[in-house]
Amino acid sequence: DTAVSQTPKYLxxxxxxxxxxxxxxxxxxxxxxxxKQDSKKFLKIMFSYNNKELIINETVPNRFxxxxxxxxxxxxxxxxxxxxxxxxxxxxxxxxxxxxxxxxGSGTRLTVV
Amino acid sequence: SQQGEEDPQALSIQEGENAxxxxxxxxxxxxxxxxxxxxxxxLVHLILIRSNEREKHSGRLRVTLDTSKxxxxxxxxxxxxxxxxxxxxxxxxxxxxNEKLTFGTGTRLxxxx
Numbered sequence: 001d002t003a004v005s006q007t008p009k010y011l012x013x014x015x016x017x018x019x020x021x022x023x024x025x026x027x028x029x030x031x032x033x034x035x036k037q038d039s040k041k042f043l044k045i046m047f048s049y050n051n052k053e054l055i056i057n058e059t060v061p062n063r064f065x066x067x068x069x070x071x072x073x074x075x076x077x078x079x080x081x082x083x084x085x086x087x088x089x090x091x092x093x094x095x096x097x098x099x100x101x102x103x104x105g106s107g108t109r110l111t112v113v
Numbered sequence: 114s115q116q117g118e119e120d121p122q123a124l125s126i127q128e129g130e131n132a133x134x135x136x137x138x139x140x141x142x143x144x145x146x147x148x149x150x151x152x153x154x155x156l157v158h159l160i161l162i163r164s165n166e167r168e169k170h171s172g173r174l175r176v177t178l179d180t181s182k183x184x185x186x187x188x189x190x191x192x193x194x195x196x197x198x199x200x201x202x203x204x205x206x207x208x209x210x211n212e213k214l215t216f217g218t219g220t221r222l223x224x225x226x
Contacts, residue, residue: 004155031211041199043156043216055212090155094211099144101158102214 003027006091006105013081014113020077021108023091029103031055031096032074034066037088037107046089049074050096081112119202119220127225132189134220136202137182143205145178146214147187150199159187159200164207189222197224 006023013019025032033056034046048056052068063079074091088109092102120135136145144163148156162169162178162185169176175188189196199221203214 035216041150041219043201045213045215048212050212058213092156096211098211099161099163099205100211101146101148101161102156102211103158104148104155106155107153 003103004091004093004105006089006108008108009106010109010111012111012113015081015083017081018077018079019081019110020075021089021091021110023074023076023105025072025091025093025103027093027103029093029095030071031094032068032071033092033094033102034074034076035090035092035104037090039087043090047074047076078110081110083112086110086112119200119217121220122218123221123223125223125225126192128192128194130192132192132196132222132224134187134200134222136185136187136217138185138202138204138215138217139183140204141207142180143207145176145185146203146205147174147176147185148201148203148216150201150219152198156201192222192224194224194226196222198222 004025031050037043045058046060047066049068065077068074088107091105094100094102146161147159150156160171173190178185199219201219202217
């Protein structure tokens with residue numbers, strides 16, 4: 001009964017390819033997020049979606065396109081992958097209002113070669 | 114620029130000892146949260162302290178918050194080998210919901226059996 005599940009766990013691909021990462025939560029949260037963790041473990045917000053609507057887009061290159069078909073799903077599509085995109089991508093969810101923590105997925109390690 | 118910075122960057126202690134990690138941040142906050150990340154895994158929410166609270170406990174965890182100094186500390190008492198992980202503080206902005214958490218740089222804690 002995984003609360004936030006993301007697939008795939010590992011992704012190795014060549015430069016220039018297009019890839020997608022999927023995320024689903026079964027917690028009934030109204031807000032979902034994508035975070036990027038670099039090789040130094042620094043976590044940075046990429047996108048936030050509330051009830052399928054984009055509410056945060058943190059100056060991410062437009063090669064990254066999130067899609068939220070419903071409030072339980074948030075997918076991330078990346079076009080024309082570059083070496084610098086190699087990182088671990090985490091999906092998370094929470095309630096938007098109130099003092100709540102995030103529930104994170106286990107991450108997708110993307111390696112661009 | 115990055116909101117939070119943890120201190121120390123790395124900490125090694127003997128099992129059974131107490132571990133203290135500190136977090137400093139730069140702007141006003143709505144709440145401050147602590148997360149644990151085991152190697153190769155997602156982040157796990159540990160504890161949240163609101164901006165109008167000064168101290169909070171959860172099991173072996175004790176968190177303090179000093180908004181005048183813009184700092185927080187996480188104390189883990191009677192450490193165990195299973196506490197070995199990276200610990201991150203994260204802050205939410207006042208006047209907003211949870212649409213964006215800004216994470217610190219993390220403290221790598223190693224418990225020596």
